[in-house]
Amino acid sequence: MRTVYLNGQYVAEDAGQVSIFDRGLLFSDAVYEVVSVLGGRIIDETAHMARLERSLAGMTIAYDVAAADWPGILATLIEANALEEGTIYLQVSRGAADRDFLFPAPGTPPTVFAFTQARKLVDNPMAERGMRILTRPDRRWGRRDIKTVQLLYASMMKMEAKAAGVDDVWLVEGDVITEGTSQNACIITPQGHLVTRDLGHHILPGVTRLSLIDIARASGITVEERPFTIAEAQGAAEAFVTSASLFVMPVVEIDGLSVGDGRPGMETMALRKAYIDQACAHP
Ligand code: PLP
Numbered sequence: 623m624r625t626v627y628l629n630g631q632y633v634a635e636d637a638g639q640v641s642i643f644d645r646g647l648l649f650s651d652a653v654y655e656v657v658s659v660l661g662g663r664i665i666d667e668t669a670h671m672a673r674l675e676r677s678l679a680g681m682t683i684a685y686d687v688a689a690a691d692w693p694g695i696l697a698t699l700i701e702a703n704a705l706e707e708g709t710i711y712l713q714v715s716r717g718a719a720d721r722d723f724l725f726p727a728p729g730t731p732p733t734v735f736a737f738t739q740a741r742k743l744v745d746n747p748m749a750e751r752g753m754r755i756l757t758r759p760d761r762r763w764g765r766r767d768i769k770t771v772q773l774l775y776a777s778m779m780k781m782e783a784k785a786a787g788v789d790d791v792w793l794v795e796g797d798v799i800t801e802g803t804s805q806n807a808c809i810i811t812p813q814g815h816l817v818t819r820d821l822g823h824h825i826l827p828g829v830t831r832l833s834l835i836d837i838a839r840a841s842g843i844t845v846e847e848r849p850f851t852i853a854e855a856q857g858a859a860e861a862f863v864t865s866a867s868l869f870v871m872p873v874v875e876i877d878g879l880s881v882g883d884g885r886p887g888m889e890t891m892a893l894r895k896a897y898i899d900q901a902c903a904h905p
Pocket residue numbers: 656801802803804805806825826827828829830831864865866867
């Protein structure tokens with residue numbers, strides 16, 4: 623049984639209980655992060671904590687990330703659960719108060735918890751075969767840059783992908799791709815440029831996306847942060863997604879059409895390796 627973190631305490635997972643009045647439950651009034659662990663060490667920890675602070679500020683949830691000692695909490699969870707490879711989920715909600723659309727009075731303590739999930743990240747069979755994806759309308763709310771727990775639409779789209787026998791969905795506005803259900807979307811153009819959607823309210827500023835852009839630029843690849851269409855992605859040399867748990871994952875098919883030769887792209891796989899190497903070297 624796992625040891626989880628809840629409101630300042632480490633408890634057995636079945637003892638971690640929150641109020642039925644928690645605003646995270648009633649209003650999705652909560653933000654979260656998912657960090658990956660390789661070799662018992664967290665990847666991109668500083669950037670994830672910075673985004674947590676940004677999400678909390680965007681929701682005006684009063685919670686001092688720096689004072690909470692997340693490095694210590696995460697290290698304790700890793701040790702208590704002997705986590706070598708996997709992810710840690712952490713969530714901060716506005717806390718529990720009698721149900722009311724209006725936010726509770728200042729001083730209501732946030733509900734804070736975190737738990738580990740052991741799983742293989744590097745040896746993911748999907749990296750060998752590549753992902754097949756569908757496109758679907760992006761019907762999420764307009765502040766996708768805040769990492770809230772409102773994940774129902776993403777969850778429904780993943781179910782739709784599963785029912786269709788493919789791996790995931792890329793969300794589109796008109797014919798322009800915003801991002802994956804839980805990843806940022808990227809393509810390599812026939813000229814060898816890496817294209818990914820520019821930041822704004824329409825997508826989550828992915829931590830992996832940010833690291834990868836640095837890695838790509840350092841290796842001499844031109845990076846263009848701009849909108850791109852479904853047709854441009856289908857006609858790209860390569861396509862892939864980035865996320866904390868998938869790292870860099872090739873996409874080989876979009877709406878039934880092969881990308882490139884229909885196999886994981888060489889550039890994509892080189893970027894995946896470079897990302898994992900960097901994560902192992904500088905967690
Ligand atoms: N976009 C969405 C909608 C996500 O939910 C996620 C991660 O969960 C990402 C992008 C990738 O972000 P990161 O690289 O920080 O995991």
